[in-house]
Amino acid sequence: MNISQAERDALYKVIYSRRDVRKDFINKAIPQDVIQRILAAAHHAPSVGFSQPWDFILVTQEQTKQAIKRGYQAASAESAKLFSQEKRDTYQRFKLEGILEAPLGICVTCDRERNGPVVIGRTIKPEMDLYSTVCAIQNMWLAARAENLGLGWVSIIHDQVLRDTLAIPERLEIIGYLCLGYVSSFSEKPELEQFGWLPREQLDQLVHNEKWTDKSK
Structure with missing residues (x-):
C-alpha cells in the first residue's frame, strides 16, 4: 500500500505541530469514538516480539484527579530545589x-x-518492552494531534502516587500519566523552546556517518 503525497504531507504536518500541552485545555467533552481511535493508534504501535505490553487506565473522576494533582505539587516542589536559583524562578x-x-x-x-x-527481541536487551510502550504513547500523541486534541505528559510525579491512587499492581511498570483534551490553541513552537529554557539542537550536529564523532569541539 503506497502513501500518497497528500498523506505524507499530512503526516509530517502532524509530527511538526505536535506539542506537549500543559495549559489551554477547554471544557469540551471528547467523543468516545475519538478516544477509541486514539487508543487504537497506541495499540498499533510496534512492540518487541509483538508482545503488546501496555495497558491504559482512563481517569475522569475529579476526586482521582485531585489526588494525582497533589502528588504533582509535592514532586514539583521537590524538583524545584534541584535547580539553581535563576533556573528555579x-x-x-x-x-x-x-x-x-x-x-x-x-x-x-x-x-x-x-x-x-x-x-x-528482549533476550539481549530486556528493556525493549519499556521502549515499546513509549512508542505506543508517541502513536497516541500523534493521533491526538491529528484529532486536534492536546496531550501532555506529566513526568513530575512519583510512581507511588499513581500506584496508590489508581490501584496499579507492583508488577506493572508505570510509564507515563497523560492529560488529554481539546485546547483553545496550539503553540507555534514547544513552550520550553519558545521561552528560551533550552535551544533546539542543530540536526547536523547529531548525525554521524559510519562512526560516532565528538562534534562539540
Missing part, C-alpha cells in the same frame, strides 16, 4: 501539567511479565 513560573483542566487522564503501564520470561 523560571521553573516555578512554568505550567507543567493540566491534570485538573484536561477532561481525560490516561496512565500508561507496561506489563513485563505478559508473555513469559523469554520474548523475541
Whole structure:
C-alpha cells in the first residue's frame, strides 16, 4: 500500500505541530469514538516480539484527579530545589501539567511479565518492552494531534502516587500519566523552546556517518 503525497504531507504536518500541552485545555467533552481511535493508534504501535505490553487506565473522576494533582505539587516542589536559583524562578513560573483542566487522564503501564520470561527481541536487551510502550504513547500523541486534541505528559510525579491512587499492581511498570483534551490553541513552537529554557539542537550536529564523532569541539 503506497502513501500518497497528500498523506505524507499530512503526516509530517502532524509530527511538526505536535506539542506537549500543559495549559489551554477547554471544557469540551471528547467523543468516545475519538478516544477509541486514539487508543487504537497506541495499540498499533510496534512492540518487541509483538508482545503488546501496555495497558491504559482512563481517569475522569475529579476526586482521582485531585489526588494525582497533589502528588504533582509535592514532586514539583521537590524538583524545584534541584535547580539553581535563576533556573528555579523560571521553573516555578512554568505550567507543567493540566491534570485538573484536561477532561481525560490516561496512565500508561507496561506489563513485563505478559508473555513469559523469554520474548523475541528482549533476550539481549530486556528493556525493549519499556521502549515499546513509549512508542505506543508517541502513536497516541500523534493521533491526538491529528484529532486536534492536546496531550501532555506529566513526568513530575512519583510512581507511588499513581500506584496508590489508581490501584496499579507492583508488577506493572508505570510509564507515563497523560492529560488529554481539546485546547483553545496550539503553540507555534514547544513552550520550553519558545521561552528560551533550552535551544533546539542543530540536526547536523547529531548525525554521524559510519562512526560516532565528538562534534562539540
